[in-house]
Amino acid sequence: MRGWLGTLRNYLMIYFLFIKNCFIAQMEYRTNFILGIAVEIAYLFAKLLYVVVVYETDLHIGSITPDGILMFVGTYTIMTGLYSGLFFPNFVRVSEYIRSGTLDLLMVKPISLQFLVSLRYIDLGMPIPNFIAGGTMVVISWNALNIPVTAWSLFSFLFYLGTALIITYCLMFIPALLSFWLVNTGGLAGIFYSIWDANNMPMPIYSRFIQRIGVYLLPFLVITNFAPMMVMNQLTPALAVWGAIVPIVLLVIVRFVWSRAIRNYNSASG
Amino acid sequence: MSAFPKYGRVFQLGVQSSLEYRFDFLFSLISAFFPILIQYYIWSAVYGRSESSEFFGYTYGQMVLYTITAAIVTKIVTTDIGQNVATEIKDGGLNKYLVQPVSFFALKLFTMLGQKIFFFSAMLCILLFTLVYLTGTYGIRIPLAHILLFMVSMVMSLLLNFLISYTLAAVAFILSEISYFFEMTGLFVIILSGGVFPIEVFGKTINKILDYLPFKYTIHFPANVINGRLSMDEAVQGIGMQFFWMIALLAFSRIVWRAGMKKYLGLGG
Helix, strand or coil: CHHHHHHHHHHHHHHHHHHHHHHHHHHHCHHHHHHHHHHHHHHHHHHHHHHHHHHHCCCCECCECHHHHHHHHHHHHHHHHHHHHHHHHHHCCHHHHHHHCHHHHHHCCCCCHHHHHHHCCCCCCCHHHHHHHHHHHHHHHHHHCCCCCCHHHHHHHHHHHHHHHHHHHHHHHHHHHHHHHHCCCHHHHHHHHHHHHHHHCCHHHCCHHHHHHHHHHCCHHHHHHHHHHHHCCCCCHHHHHHHHHHHHHHHHHHHHHHHHHHHHCCCCCC | CCHHHHHHHHHHHHHHHHCCCHHHHHHHHHHCHHHHHHHHHHHHHHHHHCCCCEECCEEHHHHHHHHHHHHHHHHHHCCCHHHHHHHHHHCCCCHHHHCCCCCHHHHHHHHHHHHHHHHHHHHHHHHHHHHHHHHHHHCCCCCHHHHHHHHHHHHHHHHHHHHHHHHHHHHHHCCCCCHHHHHHHHHHHHHHHCCCCCHHHHCHHHHHHHHCCCHHHCCHHHHHHHCCCCCHHHHHHHHHHHHHHHHHHHHHHHHHHHHHHHHCCCCCC
16 A cells, blocks of 8 residues: 555656646747647637527527536536646657657656656646636536535535546547557547537437437546536436446556557557 | 649649548548537527527528538638648748749649548538438428539638638748647638638627628638528629639738748758
8 A cells, every 4th residue: 555655656746747847848938838828719719609609599408508508618618628738738649659669768768658658748828718718607607507505516516527537538548549550540539529529518418329328338428517417416326426437447448458559569660 | 844744743642642541531521520410419409499490590401501511611621731831931841842843832732632632522422412311301492503603612612711721821931839820720710711600600790890801701601502591693792702812812822922931041951
């Protein structure tokens, strides 16, 4: 147990160093840093159009009012910020590591290769607009829906955001993992981005069939639906449990596929 | 050497490079499908529960047709040419073209056309099949003349979008770190072109402004030609606007590029 805690502490320390290192690197090109934020604002603008359409057309999805939908869009926006800040900068690099043989170099470092490959880079600029806008949307809708602010409601909301983060890591890592076999997975990643966007709307808007797939088979819909559904009292106990199990199952699967992928890796050039 | 075989060869190379990763091509076809699905559900929910049969001036059938066409048109017309050219400016790759007896503009144009031709044809076939199916379902009649006009407007919007991209790429002469710049402008261009939602969503004032800018003529216009919202006159007029903007942007890009070339240092390469 102590050894395990020690390892965890070491990894947290290394992760902190990654953050510091990325921060310094990003501050070097400040224009680019600001442009990165501008890119996210552009994406945000596209998302806000959905909000405009929801309110303009007074869209109700089942029992969810426009204010309720706003909370889903807000959660989706926060999760997009987390994904683009923590994971995206790493996952886009993987196929390049494989193609150019940089992976050989990373392999010899005395820490977990998966950790290094999937968490080395952090973008600190991109999440800023998403956090501000998403957080604001959640707060506004939380108020408008008269959801009591209790320790339990806050905890359960944050808990499902946490599980969502792990699910995001696992699911969005898949195209990068497959690039060990397929080399060029840009198109597949494109599909995953578009599936990701399905979270822009509460899941009851989709047909039952799509919901089943999105919750059980490729659990994308768990990511931004469960946290708002929990505080709106719309999450059945069975689903609540499922939401807590999914991240563990996915982590195990990803770890398994990762080790297969590494065994399959033939050093290219480099 | 006359110009045709030269650029014809570039065109062929473009076609070949687009067929290099066939899986990737298939995937990008599939990824066009998802935004359509999401929007289809949104609009079905919107129109399904409301008494009103029109939102933003579109009937349900027109909106569904718009959504499908806009998504496909967006896929067809977007190019990464701006990004591509800008990288060449930044790390001096432009040098090798400057000493060759070719026009850089024509080179990029024919590469783009070559890369797109296969995708373009495949997408158009899919689109036409969908249209035949949907027009039956929603009882929308599309006259043959509109389909022909649509084809013309699509070719024009592909060229128009290329010109917008190419003009924006000249910014790379001034800014050095530009990868994000193109992502941002690319996205705004898509939003303003009606690639996310029909531009009527923005309200009357912004629409008035957009009427005079080139953007809506790349996605919003072709999509509206085919869903039957535009009369014959309006459609022809729109193609006139496309033509006007093509000439205007061609001239404008010449000016910006000439100015940019004076600043160009040709580092690296």
